[in-house]
Amino acid sequence: MIKLFSVRDKQKKEEDAATAAGGKGIRLSAGELRMQKDMAELSLPSNISITFPDGAEKLMHFEIMIRPDEGIYRGGMFVFDFNIGAGYPHDPPKVLCKTKVYHPNIDLEGKICLNILREDWKPILTISSVIYGLQFLFLDPNPDDPLNKEAAVAFQDNPRRFEADVQRAIMHGHVINGQTFPSCRAR
Structure with a gap:
């Protein structure tokens, strides 16, 4: 049996949350409410920044x-596009690397091989978890689970040459295996 008063109380709380969020009677989805919470708790280190191309009030794309x-990858600057779907937090965010980078876990189209964006996603994870996962990919690339197999093989076979190629690409732009990687030097 449905308890009518508990349903009404829940609806009232949702309306209050929507009103507190700035919308007069506009209901926010569960994903939007969760994004507000995730963004309020987000604390980024100085080497990571966030922008909202559609405006700061549009939290579902940044x-x-x-x-x-x-x-x-030190000295580089890498941009990731986040699109948060209506199913968040039950569905992971869609993340794409907008910077062309020679990396075992990022393919030439910008797709990312990060387990928490796929099979290991759980609703308890946050946007912060994803950002730190991406940062970790630059500190410790994983050639055992590659999207860019050529980069993974190069990383395993000759790590010093791989690092030199990456640094040349970051600083000046570089052609690697017939692919041009533009400079992505941090400003």
Whole structure:
């Protein structure tokens, strides 16, 4: 049996949350409410920044810029596009790397091989979890689970040459295996 009063109380709380969010009677989806919470709790280090191309009130689409300050990719600047669907947090965010990068876990189309964006996603994970996962890919690439198989083989076979190729691509732009990688040097 449905308890009518508990349903009404829940609806009232949702309306209050929507009104507190700035909308007069506009109901926010569960994903939008969760995004508000995730963004309120987001604390980014100085080498990561966030922008909202559609305006700060549009939380379901944003870009993250990661500027690694250590590891193979230090000195680079990498932009990731986040699109949060209506099913969030039950569905993972859709994330695409907008910067063409020579990386074992990022293919030439910008798709990312990060387990928490696929099979290991759980609703308890947050946007912060994804951002730190992306940052970790630049600190410790995983050639055992590659999207760019050529980069993974190069990383495993000759790590010093791989690092030199990555640094040349970041600083000046570089052609690797017939693919041109434009400079993505951090400003």
